[in-house]
Amino acid sequence: MSSRRDDPHGRALLTDALRNKGVAFTREERERHGLVGALPPGVLSLEQQARRAWEQVQAQPDDLAKNVCLEQLHDRNEVLYHRLLTENLTELLPIVYDPTVGQAIKRYSHEYRRPRGVYLSIDHPQDVRPAFEALGLGPDDVDLVVATDAEQILGIGDWGVGGMQISVGKLAVYTAAAGLHPGRAVPVMLDVGTDNQALLNDPLYVGNRHSRARGKDYDAFVAAYVDTVRDLFPHALLHWEDFGPGNGRRLLETYGEKVCTFNDDMQGTGAITLACVLNGVRVSGTPMREQRVVVFGAGTAGVGIADQLRDAMVRDGLDGEEAVARVWCVDRQGLLLRSTDGLRDYQRVYARPDEEWSGGHERPIGLKEVVERVHPTVLVGTSTVHGAFSEDVVRSMAGHVERPVVLPLSNPTDRIEALPEDVLRWTDGKALVAAGVPVAPVELDGTTYVIGQANNALLYPGLGLGAVVARASRITDGMLQAAAEAVAGLAELSGPGAPLLPQVENLRASSATVAVAVARRAAEEGVARAPLDDVIQQVQDAMWQPEYA
Numbered sequence: 001m002s003s004r005r006d007d008p009h010g011r012a013l014l015t016d017a018l019r020n021k022g023v024a025f026t027r028e029e030r031e032r033h034g035l036v037g038a039l040p041p042g043v044l045s046l047e048q049q050a051r052r053a054w055e056q057v058q059a060q061p062d063d064l065a066k067n068v069c070l071e072q073l074h075d076r077n078e079v080l081y082h083r084l085l086t087e088n089l090t091e092l093l094p095i096v097y098d099p100t101v102g103q104a105i106k107r108y109s110h111e112y113r114r115p116r117g118v119y120l121s122i123d124h125p126q127d128v129r130p131a132f133e134a135l136g137l138g139p140d141d142v143d144l145v146v147a148t149d150a151e152q153i154l155g156i157g158d159w160g161v162g163g164m165q166i167s168v169g170k171l172a173v174y175t176a177a178a179g180l181h182p183g184r185a186v187p188v189m190l191d192v193g194t195d196n197q198a199l200l201n202d203p204l205y206v207g208n209r210h211s212r213a214r215g216k217d218y219d220a221f222v223a224a225y226v227d228t229v230r231d232l233f234p235h236a237l238l239h240w241e242d243f244g245p246g247n248g249r250r251l252l253e254t255y256g257e258k259v260c261t262f263n264d265d266m267q268g269t270g271a272i273t274l275a276c277v278l279n280g281v282r283v284s285g286t287p288m289r290e291q292r293v294v295v296f297g298a299g300t301a302g303v304g305i306a307d308q309l310r311d312a313m314v315r316d317g318l319d320g321e322e323a324v325a326r327v328w329c330v331d332r333q334g335l336l337l338r339s340t341d342g343l344r345d346y347q348r349v350y351a352r353p354d355e356e357w358s359g360g361h362e363r364p365i366g367l368k369e370v371v372e373r374v375h376p377t378v379l380v381g382t383s384t385v386h387g388a389f390s391e392d393v394v395r396s397m398a399g400h401v402e403r404p405v406v407l408p409l410s411n412p413t414d415r416i417e418a419l420p421e422d423v424l425r426w427t428d429g430k431a432l433v434a435a436g437v438p439v440a441p442v443e444l445d446g447t448t449y450v451i452g453q454a455n456n457a458l459l460y461p462g463l464g465l466g467a468v469v470a471r472a473s474r475i476t477d478g479m480l481q482a483a484a485e486a487v488a489g490l491a492e493l494s495g496p497g498a499p500l501l502p503q504v505e506n507l508r509a510s511s512a513t514v515a516v517a518v519a520r521r522a523a524e525e526g527v528a529r530a531p532l533d534d535v536i537q538q539v540q541d542a543m544w545q546p547e548y549a
């Protein structure tokens with residue numbers, strides 16, 4: 001990385017996590033860098049350090065303690081942290097990311113040890129620029145910025161400044177899964193306050209101790225963030241994570257056409273779900289244009305998914321109205337009808353005409369009734385309601401569709417709409433299931449069902465890498481579609497029990513494939529600003545490896 005940051009010397013080098021090698025500094029390096037006497041005399045290889053770090057993680061009593069242990073390593077030695085993560089992705093992804101990251105966010109102020117990333121406060125908007133300038137990075141030094149305001153973290157709601165840990169976790173996945181350079185990526189917390197009263201009354205809370213700002217002040221603060229990043233780091237991709245449904249969508253509408261940016265919960269989740277459904281189509285043989293989709297939980301993720309499935313049906317021959325007519329959204333008010341009170345603007349397009357449901361239906365019209373009447377081929381859960389896909393709902397669906405696609409996507413695990421094991425049991429193994437959290441394979445009647453992880457983490461790293469390699473001026477719908485199709489194409493659908501998505505252990509290879517598809521689409525659509533002469537090699541070259549310099 002070219003950097004304006006002065007390279008540290010002596011003991012300061014041991015606190016620079018990007019350069020620190022710990023006991024892997026050789027005798028000669030110790031002499032050259034002023035580290036004589038600063039380390040025990042033995043020299044270990046990166047492999048030996050990784051073995052020790054693995055032992056330390058394994059010795060922790062529970063997953064939260066493992067997360068804390070890994071974050072301490074992250075703060076000490078980035079290469080070693082990423083080496084461990086990359087080599088043990090299946091075991092460690094659930095610790096640094098979903099679902100344990102949810103616990104780490106809730107416990108942030110209590111487990112707090114060291115800061116990481118850039119904390120911006122709405123109470124001091126004048127600090128936005130100096131906060132980024134203090135990184136000491138130049139205009140070509142940053143590829144990626146992940147920001148959250150923590151209003152809707154995973155399925156656990158508003159967690160204030162603890163949300164920093166979702167920006168950190170998402171970036172760890174970018175590096176482990178797609179080789180985005182950890183020194184060229186910045187996690188950001190936009191602290192606009194919190195409405196979480198437990199935090200406001202927690203004496204140890206380290207965030208802004210007031211309710212959430214909204215309206216003009218909020219917009220001006222976010223604009224200061226976007227303008228500053230664009231000015232200082234003109235090539236950076238801006239990733240939005242875990243904003244509330246109103247702000248998330250509005251910010252994407254404000255910036256999506258002007259800036260290289262995407263909202264992971266709306267668009268990343270929409271694309272990974274599209275990948276699942278494309279493979280559901282391959283297995284069931286029912287074409288995309290004939291799918292009937294019920295979305296339970298029509299918020300940020302749910303409507304983002306509806307949008308991408310609708311667009312896929314349009315690509316498969318329907319017009320816009322016909323495609324919308326094949327989507328039913330159910331939220332707290334039951335099935336969303338045009339007359340439903342409190343419809344959000346982004347839900348309105350999917351609200352069903354009341355006449356369709358005039359014949360003696362009790363209000364609200366619940367999920368079970370919708371499923372019984374609609375016979376969905378695809379059931380998506382983005383509601384945060386544990387157990388909402390009950391046995392009678394799933395059995396009803398399977399009574400009318402040979403291979404129902406059932407996607408309980410809410411996380412963490414205690415929010416999941418149904419356990420894949422139950423869905424498979426209730427449907428005699430016919431359901432095509434993927435879940436938002438990692439789930440162990442299910443044994444049923446002599447078949448092992450491997451459960452795909454329908455989490456945006458299987459998609460956004462490749463999307464980001466492709467956009468970075470192409471130096472895309474923006475993220476287009478076509479790039480999202482290319483990413484979804486590339487992920488879908490990587491799943492091996494051979495035989496009963498095969499998952500709908502590629503496996504997490506192959507994530508690095510699948511992210512590279514996704515990145516190539518995304519970069520090519522960016523070029524086709526005229527938004528690539530880098531020449532792409534040999535995109536496969538360019539993607540390989542761009543992938544950072546966790547090795548000491």
Ligand SMILES: NC(=O)C1=CN([C@@H]2O[C@H](COP(=O)(O)OP(=O)(O)OC[C@H]3O[C@@H](n4cnc5c(N)ncnc54)[C@H](O)[C@@H]3O)[C@@H](O)[C@H]2O)C=CC1
Nearest residue numbers: 154155245297298299300301331332383410411436455456
């Ligand atoms: N697997 C994945 O990649 C992703 C999963 N998600 C998950 O989806 C869930 C929702 O996340 P967001 O869309 O960001 O939140 P959100 O708050 O924007 O949306 C949740 C929606 O569910 C509705 N809901 C709540 N209780 C309900 C009930 N009893 N019945 C019907 N609807 C109800 C809410 O009114 C809201 O419209 C979370 O658990 C999150 O973890 C979100 C993004 C990605």
Ligand SMILES: CC(=O)C(=O)O
Nearest residue numbers: 154155265411455456
């Ligand atoms: C996975 C993710 O982005 C979420 O649950 O919010």
Ligand SMILES: [Mg+2]
Nearest residue numbers: 154241242265
């Ligand atoms: Mg999210």
